[in-house]
Amino acid sequence: xxxxxxxxxxxxxxxxxxxxxxxxxxxxxxxxxxxxxxxxxxxxxxxxxxxxxxxxxxxxxxxxxxxxxxxxxxxxxxxxxxxxxxxxxxxxxxxxxxxxxxxxxxxxxxxxxxxxxxxxxxxxxxxxxxxxxxxxxxxxxxxxxxxxxxxxxxxxxxxxxxxxxxxxxxxxxxxxxxxxxxxxxxxxxxxxxxxxxxxxxxxxxxxxxxxxxxxxxxxxxxxxxxxxx
Numbered sequence: 001x002x003x004x005x006x007x008x009x010x011x012x013x014x015x016x017x018x019x020x021x022x023x024x025x026x027x028x029x030x031x032x033x034x035x036x037x038x039x040x041x042x043x044x045x046x047x048x049x050x051x052x053x054x055x056x057x058x059x060x061x062x063x064x065x066x067x068x069x070x071x072x073x074x075x076x077x078x079x080x081x082x083x084x085x086x087x088x089x090x091x092x093x094x095x096x097x098x099x100x101x102x103x104x105x106x107x108x109x110x111x112x113x114x115x116x117x118x119x120x121x122x123x124x125x126x127x128x129x130x131x132x133x134x135x136x137x138x139x140x141x142x143x144x145x146x147x148x149x150x151x152x153x154x155x156x157x158x159x160x161x162x163x164x165x166x167x168x169x170x171x172x173x174x175x176x177x178x179x180x181x182x183x184x185x186x187x188x189x190x191x192x193x194x195x196x197x198x199x200x201x202x203x204x205x206x207x208x209x210x211x212x213x214x215x216x217x218x219x220x221x222x223x224x225x226x227x228x229x
Contacts, residue, residue, distance in 0.1 A: 011053070014045075014053055015053050015054075015063070017043060018039065018043055018050060018053055018054065018060060019060070019063045019064050019067055020067075021039055021042045021043045022034070022039050022060050022061070022063075022064040023064040023067060023068060023102075023105070024042070025038060025039060025042060026061070026064055026102070026104065026105035026108070027101060027102040027103070027104065027105045028104060029104050030104045030105075030107070030108045031057075031061050031104075031105065031108050032108065034057075035057075036050055036051075036056075036057055036060075039057075039060070061121075062120050062121055062124070064105075065109060065121060065124055066124055068102060068105065068109070069124045069125070069127060069128045071098065072095075072098050072128050073127070073128045073131035073132065075091065075094040075095050075097070075098050076091055076094075076095070076131060076132045076135040076136070077135060078090055078091050078135070078139065080138065080139060080141070082210075083210045083211045083212060083215050083217075084139055084140070084207050084210070084211070084217070085183055085187070085211055085215040085216040085217040085218075086215060086216070087139055088139070088182075088183045088186060088216075089179060089180065089183050089216055091135075092160070092179040092180075092182050092183060093179055095160060095164070096164065096167075096175055096178070096179055099164045099167070099168065100175070103168050106164065106165075106168070107165060107168055109121075109125065110125075110161055110165055129154075129157055132157050133153055133154060133157060136153045136156075136157075137153065140203060140207065141206075142203070146197060146199045146200060148193045148196060148197040148199075148200050149190070149193060149197070149199070149200045149203065151193070152186075152189045152190050152193045152200070155189060156182075156185060156186050156189055159182070159185055160182055163178060163181075163182060180216055180219075183216045183217075184216060184217075184219075184220040187216070187217045187220050188220070190204050191204065
């Protein structure tokens with residue numbers, strides 16, 4: 001019979017373990033409802049030892065949020081291969097994967113959790129939004145957006161956030177339908193902007209040239225034509 005010996009963790013390794021444990025608990029319940037005692041118990045250490053690595057739950061929450069923010073920002077990274085509609089649909093699927101995996105934590109982050117008023121937390125949220133914005137511009141093949149197109153992209157990112165929050169509250173609409181709808185929303189917002197801005201219109205025409213007949217953008221156009229007829 002062998003006796004297991006618990007390996008002593010280094011400082012950074014223990015910090016990363018606690019961040020992972022906290023993120024897992026925050027993914028199951030709102031951070032407001034998770035105590036330091038629960039985090040310590042899940043990590044297999046004492047409450048005072050948690051405070052040795054983090055001065056309080058707020059600092060641990062922010063560290064967990066930083067890891068989650070990096071993860072969420074990475075969900076918008078997509079190779080520039082194939083039509084834009086299909087790329088955006090893959091992005092939305094990964095985005096909703098994150099939302100589903102981290103529901104309560106995502107909701108607390110966007111609606112305000114224990115780190116309300118924290119400039120560090122607000123900066124992290126803004127960094128995710130900016131990363132998403134930069135990735136969408138990359139998908140469009142540009143580095144700087146004209147004013148109307150910037151409004152479209154930033155509005156669409158906000159729409160994706162609010163849609164995800166509403167979906168979490170009851171999940172009354174099938175997730176797959178919302179993913180497609182958000183891609184359609186992007187196309188609709190861009191189309192309306194193109195009507196008012198020739199630069200956006202030219203970009204949209206170039207983008208639509210690569211869209212297949214069975215892609216999400218073509219599907220939207222067909223539905224709108226059928227609706228108007």
